[in-house]
Amino acid sequence: MTAEADLLEGYDEELGGNEAQKRDCKGITTAVLVVVIILAMIFAALVLFTPLFASAHIGSKRLNISDLRSLRYPYAEFAFSENNVVMQSWEGVEMVENGVSRLIFGRENGAEISPSADLKYFALMDHALNPGMNPQNETFHLKIVNNNERLHSLIPYEIEELFRELSDSRITHDIGLRKEESVIQAFKWNGKRNDFVFVESNKIYYKSAPEDEGSIRVSHGGENTVDGLFDWVYEEEIFGRKDALWWSPKGDRLAYASYDNHLTKNVTLRSYHRLHSYTIDTNLHYPKTFAKVLPSYTLSIWDKKTEQAKQLDVQLKDSLSYHYLLAVKWVDINGTDRLVSVWTNRYQNEVALTICDWESAICHLEFEYKYAPRRWVAHDDFNTITSYENTLYFLLPHDIRGNAYQQIATLRLSTGNPRTPQFLQLGAFDVTSIDGINKETKTLYYHAAAPRPQQRSLFSFNLAGDSSRMAKSNVNCLTCTITNCTWAQAQIDEEMKKAIVSCKGPVAPHTTIVNLTRNLDKEETEYSELLEDRTYQTRFEDAGLxxxxxxxxxxxxxxxxxxxxxxxxxxxxxxxxxxxxxxxxxxxxxxxxxxxxxxxxxxxxxxxxxxxxxxxxxxxxxxxxxxxxxxxxxxxxxxxxxxxxxxxxxxxxxxxxxxxxxxxxxxxxxxxxxxxxxxxxxxxxxxxxxxxxxxxxxxxxxxxxxxxxxxxxxxxxxxxxxxxxxxxxxxxxxxxxxxxxxxxxxxxxxxxxxxxxxxxxxxxxxxxxxxxxxxxxxxxxxxxxxxxxxxxxxxxxxxxxx
Structure with missing residues (x-):
């Protein structure tokens, strides 16, 4: 065993200096050649006559449990920041400039990070204790770090970061009524400024800046009424998130949902802990099939200037029947921020769209739709609703040649009789989301299951085009010509001029930047890779997939x-x-x-x-x-x-x-x-x-x-x-x-x-x-x-x- 180890480690100088070995070199060489020839013949015979030889003895690399993490794409949650891109990674928040990334804020103990719009502040959300492990009781300790106070403009960023780590010099603010002892249920930056809201003890609070000493109470929730949060079934099956908070585009108003949490039936979750004589049992609100009572929601709008909140009167025709809150979205209608709320009946095959007015606190019924038999509505159909002037755009089934596809419907708002929605002429495929409208170029962007159903691509549609012409003349696939990008997830900037495209297949995931202003009428998309991560690409290529x-x-x-x-x-x-x-x-x-x-x-x-x-x-x-x-x-x-x-x-x-x-x-x-x-x-x-x-x-x-x-x-x-x-x-x-x-x-x-x-x-x-x-x-x-x-x-x- 020792000798084998020595030979594997390399040439031994002491053995190399032996004179007897030098004299017998010719004979040894001949013997070695004979052995090599015999081994080669045996090897050839095995290859020719043993079918499973390749698999059994020289098989490719096998995947193992560590590959689940090492092959996972390390970047997520992309956003534009001026001419650069900000993204989250395992290390923290990184800035990508000219194809090179640098860490601008490190992750601490696995805490979630939420940067403010101007990257001056970073909110750190560290999960608090939850002994019963009830997901509805998940909370976190919240602190906000001022990351914009430079020590000196001439000091290299890396040195400044090292100094801060050693001296803990960042200015940090504990958020909550009890400071560091507070447990926060939800948090939301204002997308325009550095103010924010948070939820504590089922109530919503507002702070105009992290440095402010006091907080303004937005809502009056309590033990039975929960403000600014979704219950388990809404988070899991409808909205896919916990917070029920929506800042207006101008950042001057906040919409929020509330629910009564004491009527629905509970299930008991039971956890087992070492050195605890008894189990820890907690209750989870969970309405099961055929339940008589489902969670009931209301909508409110809070105005930042007046510091006043109004509960909205949602005017539905069948107001006595149960309705789910399906979607909430602020849209710009003729230059004014208006709140759209969409509701659906218990069996989710009828929808009612309302537009809410702050002054009157009324959500006026604008549109109703009943789905054809064996069809239903999904949250995504209205979650990406968008507007242009006085027209709304959302998804509805559109019958096309013996099938029906989710397509983009247009609804021109009126002050009189309800109007019938019209469909854009796109093609025979399912649209999965609407991404926005460039109002200067009158271009609408959307994702669709096309060109093949197994794919996802970003498309543009020319709203100013001739609607009587074939769809192909108005439709342009922006990601179809990107190399290795059959499953694209794009995020477009506010001005609708650039898109961050995350390509999830068919090979190693990668991210590109598409300049939308240069791709309006071109068959080939102009794009560039966000960054060249050869380490990840090589790891992926060598994995033996x-x-x-x-x-x-x-x-x-x-x-x-x-x-x-x-x-x-x-x-x-x-x-x-x-x-x-x-x-x-x-x-x-x-x-x-x-x-x-x-x-x-x-x-x-x-x-x-x-x-x-x-x-x-x-x-x-x-x-x-x-x-x-x-x-x-x-x-x-x-x-x-x-x-x-x-x-x-x-x-x-x-x-x-x-x-x-x-x-x-x-x-x-x-x-x-x-x-x-x-x-x-x-x-x-x-x-x-x-x-x-x-x-x-x-x-x-x-x-x-x-x-x-x-x-x-x-x-x-x-x-x-x-x-x-x-x-x-x-x-x-x-x-x-x-x-x-x-x-x-x-x-x-x-x-x-x-x-x-x-x-x-x-x-x-x-x-x-x-x-x-x-x-x-x-x-x-x-x-x-x-x-x-x-x-x-x-x-x-x-x-x-x-």
Whole structure:
């Protein structure tokens, strides 16, 4: 062992000086040559006659758990600052100038950072204690740092930063009524100035500057009334954020929402702690399907000049029925900041748009719309509503050639009779968001699932063009010609002249800057890379990511499934004489896209790489990006047609790729809705079709899930129409199941798995179970254990033939 170690370390000078070795050099050389020739012959024979040699002995690099972080794109939350770009990274806030980034504010102890508009101040939000781990009780300690006080203009920035770190010389302000002891629920900078609001004890407070001693109370919330915050279901299913605060564009008024938190029913979250004799139980407001009471919201506007708040009278025709608050947006209507609020009925298939007036405190009903059968409204349809002069632009379904797509509708505001919206002539694809209008050039910018449904691109539309001409003459794809940018997410500056485009696929993520003023009538987009991060690019290229094969297969005369097959690189390169196992990764929720043309590196990629198996993803009926013909197919019948399509397409893919995939070693894996799909697919498949299944945090019956999500897709369907996966489990006698769930899951409650476990036990079915105490839906702090458990389970599953 020692000798081998020495030889590996390099040439040994003491052995090199031996005279006997020099005299016998010729004989030794001859012997070595003979040995080398023999070894070469053996090597050649192995290559020629052993099909799996390449895979078994010189395989490509395997992905591991550390790659989940190292391959994650390190930059996010981009914003323009004059002629430069500000972005957040793992280290903190960075400024990019001329393609080079420098840290302008470092991250402390993982705290969240929120810079003011002029970058003079940085708010640090450090999470406070939350013993019960209730997400609704998450708070943070807030301090604001003045980062603009330069020691001397001639001192290099890096030296000044080092001095500040050593001396802790920054001016810091603790925010809250009790200073450093305060726990803050939400915080929001004014986008125009360095003033801000924060929420403490369910009330909103205003400060004109971090240095101000006092705070102005904006609202009067309390124990039962919560101001400026969303409850769990609104945060999860509608707005996707916790704060319910909206500054006006001019920064002189603040809109906020309030809700009554004592009427909805609760679920109990239970956590377990070492050296605590009793569990810690906390209550979470969570209205489940068929709940009689849903959270009720009001809207108010606070005026900064008068320091007065007014609750708005929202004038809806059916004011006695329940309405969700769907969207809130300030828009410029003929030079005046006006607040638009959009409301929807309980089943989310009717909308009412109102425009709110500060002086009268009335939200006048401007527009109502009832969706066609089997269609529904989503928050994103109105979240990006924008305006030009006296016209509003938002998303509605538009019937085009036997399908219907989410398209941009225009509504000219009137003081008299309601008007019918008109549609821009864009093309047969789904628009996903509206990004704004350049009023000088009369150009509208939007994102769409085009040119292919699996892609996302930034487009422009010429509002001044001839509306009678074909759409192609007015439409321009601004990201389609950017190299390696099939999944683009763009952020446009206030003047609508530049865009930061984050390209998430098909290879290593990267970010470009597009000058919009030079791309109005050009087929080739003029762009430049934001920064050249060769370290990240090289790490990504060397990671050994799988080969991606995208395809489509016919489901029926009307429908086509999209597929995405990931094959380990070395397996794909070898001679195709032995098929490998396949994991069907499924989600399947309404409007989801699992085959998107973006780089996907999740735990399934780590597991598949380690086990040298393929991953198959399928989008059939119910999926997004291809209009309402596909999207609405699941309405009122979750767990039916999307399951049928997955099973049908798996068979077709196994046949089409029989040289690659082993039909006798097929596993299915899904999380959340995907966990529900996993169980449903095993139930509906032929016996022994799946060798094993992994279901993580599954819904087992949507009657146990939240009302907002479920009723959006099930409407007023009776309980008898709901799929209950626990009623048909016989296939799990031959298909091995691994069930995983966090005991503190606030999203899909452990109740779902508990009922499934009981039924499996009643039927005498053996299965593997892994529960995670004190872990929520994502199991984020147990990722390594989840990967290890899945890997071991699949290794045993695929070890032997049936």
């Amino acid at each position: 799988p080969v991606i094969i995208s395809d489509k297969f016919k489901i029926s005369d009307e429908y086509v499934a999209l597929t995405k097959l990931s094959i380990p690189k070395d397996v794909y390169a070898r001679e195709k004489t032995r098929a490998i196992p396949v994991i069907v990764h499924v989600y399947g929720g309404p409007n989801d896209q699992n085959t998107k043309d973006a780089t996907q590196i999740g735990i399934e990629e780590i597991v598949a790489s380690g086990q040298q198996v393929a991953i198959l993803r399928i989008d059939g009926r119910g999926s997004g990006g291809r209009g309402w013909k596909y999207r609405s197919a699941v309405y009122g019948q979750l767990g039916t047609v999307e399951v049928e399509d997955q099973l049908k397409v798996i068979k077709v893919v196994l046949k089409a790729y029989k040289h690659l995939l082993d039909p006798n070693r097929v596993a299915v894996f899904g999380w959340s809705y995907g966990g529900f799909m996993t169980l449903s697919m095993v139930n509906e498949a032929a016996e022994n079709f799946f060798k094993c299944a992994i279901s993580v945090a599954p819904v087992t019956n949507f009657a146990y899930y939240d009302a907002t999500y479920t009723e959006r897709y099930m409407g007023d369907a009776p309980l008898a129409s709901y799929s209950d996966v626990t009623r048909k489990l016989d296939n799990f006698k031959t298909t091995r199941l691994l069930l995983m769930h966090g005991l503190l899951d606030d999203n899909v409650h452990f109740q779902n798995s508990a009922i499934l476990i009981e039924e499996l036990q009643n039927r005498g079915i053996d299965f593997d179970l892994m529960v995670y105490p004190n872990q929520a839906h994502s199991l984020s702090s147990r990722t390594a254990h989840v990967v290890g458990k899945m890997s071991q389970f699949l290794k045993q599953c695929f070890a032997t033939e049936k």
